[in-house]
Every structure is written in C-alpha cells, then in structure tokens.
Amino acid sequence: MSLNAVRPWRSIDRRKSRQIHVGPVAVGGDAPISVQTMTNTVTTDVKGTIDQVLRAAEAGADIVRVSVPDEDSSRALKEIVAESPVPIVADIHFHYKRGIEAAEAGAACLRINPGNIGDEKRVREVIKAARDHGCSMRIGVNAGSLEKHLLDKYGEPCPEAMVESALEHIRILEDNDFFEFKISVKASDVFLAAAAYQGIAEATDAPLHLGITEAGGFVSGTIKSAVGLGNLLWSGIGDTIRVSLSADPVEEVKVGYEILKALGLRHRGVNIISCPSCARQGFDVIKTVEALEKRLEHIKTPMSLSIIGCVVNGPGEALMTDVGFTGGGNGNGMVYLAGKQDHRISNEEMIDHIVAQVEKKAAEIEAAQAASDAEAAE
Numbered sequence: 001m002s003l004n005a006v007r008p009w010r011s012i013d014r015r016k017s018r019q020i021h022v023g024p025v026a027v028g029g030d031a032p033i034s035v036q037t038m039t040n041t042v043t044t045d046v047k048g049t050i051d052q053v054l055r056a057a058e059a060g061a062d063i064v065r066v067s068v069p070d071e072d073s074s075r076a077l078k079e080i081v082a083e084s085p086v087p088i089v090a091d092i093h094f095h096y097k098r099g100i101e102a103a104e105a106g107a108a109c110l111r112i113n114p115g116n117i118g119d120e121k122r123v124r125e126v127i128k129a130a131r132d133h134g135c136s137m138r139i140g141v142n143a144g145s146l147e148k149h150l151l152d153k154y155g156e157p158c159p160e161a162m163v164e165s166a167l168e169h170i171r172i173l174e175d176n177d178f179f180e181f182k183i184s185v186k187a188s189d190v191f192l193a194a195a196a197y198q199g200i201a202e203a204t205d206a207p208l209h210l211g212i213t214e215a216g217g218f219v220s221g222t223i224k225s226a227v228g229l230g231n232l233l234w235s236g237i238g239d240t241i242r243v244s245l246s247a248d249p250v251e252e253v254k255v256g257y258e259i260l261k262a263l264g265l266r267h268r269g270v271n272i273i274s275c276p277s278c279a280r281q282g283f284d285v286i287k288t289v290e291a292l293e294k295r296l297e298h299i300k301t302p303m304s305l306s307i308i309g310c311v312v313n314g315p316g317e318a319l320m321t322d323v324g325f326t327g328g329g330n331g332n333g334m335v336y337l338a339g340k341q342d343h344r345i346s347n348e349e350m351i352d353h354i355v356a357q358v359e360k361k362a363a364e365i366e367a368a369q370a371a372s373d374a375e376a377a378e
C-alpha cells in the first residue's frame with residue numbers, strides 16, 4: 001500500500017490530461033511531471049549551447065528549450081540536437097520558416113503560436129513539417145504578448161483573455177487534425193497565471209506546461225515560482241514545468257525539482273532535512289549542510305538524509321530518513337541508519353562518513369530496484 005493511500009492528506013489528484021510526447025519524454029496522462037529549462041546562450045554558439053544543455057541534463061532536466069530566432073540558429077540547432085542527451089524544444093516566434101527548419105533539424109517540439117505565423121497556408125506547412133518529423137508543439141500564451149483584438153476586447157491582460165487566446169490557437173491545430181500539443185498560459189503575476197491555468201485546465205484536456213514567466217532573480221524568482229506553481233501542482237494541475245529565473249539554467253532545474261519534491265510529485269537525489277541551528281547545536285549545521293549539498297550532488301537515487309544539530313529534534317527526524325546524523329556532546333554525534341541509532345562518529349570525520357553512508361545506501365536502493373525490475377520482467 002502506498003504512503004499516500006494511508007495518508008490521504010498527503011495525496012494530490014492530478015488532472016486527467018491526454019498524453020503527448022516530446023521526443024521520448026511522455027508529457028501528460030500518468031507520466032511523471034517533467035522538468036524543463038531553456039538555454040541562455042546565443043544558439044549559433046553551438047559549443048556553448050551544447051555545454052549548457054549537457055549541464056542542465058546532468059542536473060536532471062528532462063527537456064531543454066533553445067531559441068531559434070534566425071536561419072543560422074536553425075542550422076546550429078541541428079548540431080545541438082545531435083549532441084543532446086535530452087529532447088530539444090525549438091522556441092519560435094512569428095517566423096513560420098523557422099518552425100519548418102526546426103522540425104527538419106530534429107527538434108522534438110516547437111514552441112510556436114499558430115495564430116501568429118501568418119495565413120492558413122503557412123500554418124498548414126508548419127503542421128505538416130511537425131507531423132512529418134514526429135514533432136509536437138507547445139502553444140505558449142503569455143500575458144505580456146496577448147493579441148491586440150483580445151486586449152481591445154478585455155481592456156487588459158486577464159485570465160479570460162489568456163484562455164481565449166489559447167483556445168484560438170488550439171482551434172487552428174485541431175482544425176488541421178493536429179493533437180500533439182501542450183499549452184502554457186504564463187504571466188509574471190502569480191494570481192493571473194494561476195487563474196489562467198485553472199481556466200484552461202477546465203476548457204481542454206491537453207497537457208499543461210506550467211511557468212511563472214519573468215519570475216525574477218534566484219531568490220525572488222524561486223519563491224514566486226514555488227508559490228505560483230506550487231499552488232497549481234497541489235491542486236493537480238500541471239504536466240511539465242519550467243522555472244524561469246534570471247540565473248543559470250542549472251539552477252532552474254534544481255528549483256523545479258525542489259518544488260516537485262516538496263509536493264512528493266517527483267523524487268531525485270538526496271532530500272536533506274536539516275534544522276536552522278541554534279545555540280544548542282553540537283556541530284556547525286549550516287556549514288555541514290552546505291558541504292554535504294555539494295558532496296552529494298552526484299547522487300541521483302531518491303533518498304533522505306537528516307542533519308540535525310541536537311537531540312531536541314534529531315532522533316524524531318532521523319526516524320523518517322534513510323541516513324541521519326544528530327549532534328551530541330563532546331565533539332561527536334549519533335549516526336542513524338534506516339531510522340535507528342547505529343553508531344557514533346566524531347564531528348571531524350562526520351562529513352566524509354555521511355557521504356560514504358549515503359553512497360552505500362544509494363547503491364543498496366539501486367540494487368534492490370534492479371532486482372525488482374528483473375523479477376517483474378520475468
């Protein structure tokens with residue numbers, strides 16, 4: 001029985017969306033909520049862009065978007081796609097030819113608004129290119145670039161205008177028998193974005209790509225995204241997410257995972273539970289956690305680690321984690337394994353020792369998973 005079955009207050013009922021694919025990555029339906037980011041290099045700097053794609057993928061990005069503003073970028077895209085370990089989404093604005101070139105270059109998805117690329121003939125050509133090359137699409141409505149007729153009708157960007165914009169683009173694709181698309185209705189204002197996503201979630205079964213656009217710098221953008229995306233994800237809305245930060249794309253990926261981890265929607269790497277520390281701490285909690293976060297970046301297996309300054313909360317938190325350390329007196333503390341007191345270790349040796357314990361536990365979890373997969377396959 002799953003934890004959520006015995007703890008219903010912890011479960012999230014995901015909206016039932018239809019499933020599409022971005023390359024090999026399923027989006028929607030019961031697929032895991034994927035984490036995306038976007039490169040911020042000049043796309044024609046192929047080496048720099050590939051390097052950023054690789055770093056984002058290493059951090060856990062399932063999908064990476066690359067801007068394709070001109071023909072040279074379309075050519076660069078082909079090389080980037082060839083080197084990328086994850087599917088690439090081509091970001092296209094207005095130029096239908098870029099859409100066709102990107103599909104031919106191997107993009108797994110086009111971020112393009114069919115209502116903004118010209119007449120019916122051009123739309124049909126882009127859809128044909130997408131279909132011929134197994135490319136899906138994302139309709140990306142943004143509060144900051146709503147169509148003039150909708151601004152005239154509604155007076156200002158509002159949820160109704162954003163939903164109507166999305167529905168107009170959807171109609172164009174569906175009239176052309178194209179259903180491999182997902183939708184985003186982004187805004188930098190969390191209320192506007194949330195209301196728009198709630199509206200479009202009711203109006204269609206297409207998978208939704210969530211984002212709070214232009215969220216800001218690392219700290220403020222992280223918080224805005226956690227509040228805005230967290231609220232939607234908690235209510236079951238969202239099939240793939242991109243956290244937009246004025247920061248390294250790798251940070252966007254990390255924040256995306258942390259939001260999903262906090263809601264139990266996705267698990268990756270070590271979830272460190274640590275106390276803020278105070279005068280009672282038996283060792284320097286803050287420095288230790290900083291060091292452990294860096295030293296454990298390579299662990300991808302989902303597991304938990306508690307690092308707690310003293311016995312006030314240490315044993316209780318350790319009960320619920322795979323590995324735990326609680327500060328004590330005399331320069332040493334207690335190591336917990338699978339929730340149970342196991343042995344003591346000195347503060348000086350602790351970081352190396354905890355890293356070794358976590359690596360050992362990760363290897364055990366992986367071996368158990370491999371054995372159960374093999375048994376299931378028999």
Ligand code: SF4
Nearest residue numbers: 275277278281309310
């Ligand atoms: S667990 Fe102990 S050290 Fe950490 S904040 Fe609480 S009282 Fe302070």
